[in-house]
Amino acid sequence: MILKIIKTTHKFCLISILIFCFPQTRTESAIREPIINVLILKDQKIRIRSDRSIPLSISGQRFSNKKIKGLTLKKQNNRTTLIFDKNKQKIFDLKNEEKFVVRSSDRRGIWVGQKRYAGKLNIFIRDNDIMVVNVLGIEKYLGSVVGSEMPAKWPLEALKAQAIASRTYALKQKGNPLYDIDSTNNNQVYIGLEAGTYKTKRAVDSTRSLVLTYKNKLINSLFHSSSAGMTENSQDVWKNKYPYLSSVKDFDKNNPKLRWNKKFSNSQLKKLFPRIGGIKKIEILNVTSTGRVKNVKIHGDFGTDQISGVDIRKRMNLKSTLVRFKFIEDNETKSSDEIPKLLSTNSSGNESLTHIVRVGDTLIVIADQYDVSVEEIVALNKIKNSSIINIGQRLLVPRNSLTSSSSEKILVVSGYGSGHGVGMSQWGAKYMANKGQKANAILKHFYKGVEIKPFKKYFL
Structure with a gap:
């Protein structure tokens, strides 16, 4: 009888412990998730x-x-x-x-x-x-963000890198009165439950609570689509300098956003820059070490204005600031989807100049030096991969034959990459993941000197 009471008491205590422990674990888990x-x-x-x-x-x-x-x-x-x-x-x-x-x-x-x-x-x-x-x-939020920011079919390690970067970025924004973050690319894209898939949820779950820190503080984990070969220093885009947001090599050569063009008619430019009466000429005043435009001087019918590369990108809705500008003849026989013929294009090599590639030269630098476009040099030299030129290589450069023709000109903006170029390149992350790199290695390549840890409140 005594033995039976002891067994019953023991059983009751064990049940009580289980009832006490499991709800507490669930409650603590809910409290821990921000x-x-x-x-x-x-x-x-x-x-x-x-x-x-x-x-x-x-x-x-x-x-x-x-x-x-x-x-x-x-x-x-x-x-x-x-x-x-x-x-x-x-x-x-x-x-x-x-x-x-x-x-x-x-x-x-x-x-x-x-x-x-x-x-x-x-x-x-x-x-x-x-x-x-x-x-x-x-964590529920991130299941959608990862699928909104990166195609769910991409490698899992790239999705995991995006999950950690997005978690860090969102938590860094906490503390505003009405809301912490918005759902557009002003912060990071979030389009609701439809963007979440099994794979994006797996990327989030397998990195649960992990964040990027520098000296035990959350980093400003900025990311972008494609930098066109080199990411940018934060201080060359904005005022703040972050040691972990320094320029590094990107691996985004094979992506559809690497090269692009956008053209503007005279009437469009007048609407965009009404105060100075449109744009007749653009002077690039300075560029960053990676070739991105820092400041330009624009000349219009009613005067001039100086504007930053960041602002002109926003005003003209450009994909990046890694751009060059060229006025060309408006050829009405071409469709709106075609790039008009450049004034300085020459079909004969005898009418061209020769440039010997030096250390630090890129096609953008060379084109800027001779006041021609990258597309002209690529076409004239039949270059298949515009990101690769060799020191000592002889390149034909078309003579700039801009005339005082009275025909209306249009502005063509030739650009590379997509986004501000700072922090993690999403196309670069995809390439690294395809080559077998894990999420931690991808993140530590793009964010210098960081640590990856479970989130703690004192990181804020």
Whole structure:
């Protein structure tokens, strides 16, 4: 009898320990995962609805866990209104600074416009816009970010490198009043649940909580699509110098974003630069060590202006600042998709100059020296790989035959790479992963002197 009581007591204690331990582990795990607040929409009219039959709930100053199918918010003529799907005749007038929270128990998420999101939604009414902020755990968020920023079919190690870089970047932004980060390429792209796949979730799960640190602080883990051979120093793009964001070799030669052209008509330039009456001439005042434009002087009909490479890229919506500018004749017989014939192109080698490649020469540097385009040199010399030229190599360079022709000119911008060029190159990460490099090695190549550790609050 005594033995039976002892066994029963022992069994009861064991069950009590199991009940006590497992819920605590789950709770501690939930507490450890940071929450991220993501601005997903800012507009004058917003539609939010449930997925199928499971209702949403809305809470706020005037609603207390009200069950709804969907709602529409609209700002028009200094009036902000809200209507619910079930009673569209009743219109609620909303005040500035009002806030609502929309939740769902449905794993399929909440529809905001044409996209679905996990977690809950904070809705803010502001003077000019209605703002929707998605609130969710960082790991759930990253499952979509990795698929939004990088094709899910890419190598797993590249996706893992992206997961660690994106986690670090997002956590570095925490602490703003209404939201931590937005969902566009102003920060990092986040398009909701549709972007998440088994492979992107695997990349996130296998790197759970890992972040990049420098001297025990989160780094500013910037990344971009393609740098065209060399990444850029942070101080050559922005004012701040970060030791871990220094120029390194990139491995992005075989990618569709390596070379591109964009052309502008005279009327387009006048709209973009109305104060000086368009652009008649562009002077590149200085470039970085990798050839990216730092500052330019633009000449228009009404004067001149000086602008940074970063600003002109934004104004003209260019893919990068690794660019050169050329005015050419507008050939109306060509389709809009073709590159017009350059004024300085010569078909005969006898009319060309000869350049001997020196140390530090690139095709961009040579083209700039002779005031011609890279495409002209490539075509004239039948160069197959424009990223490879050898010291001592003889290159034919077309003579610049710009004339005072009265025909209208258009501006062609010849560029390389995509993005600001600082930090991790996504195409470079793909190449390294394909060559067998692990995520840690990829990250430590692009971010100098960093460590990869599980996230701690004191890293902020």
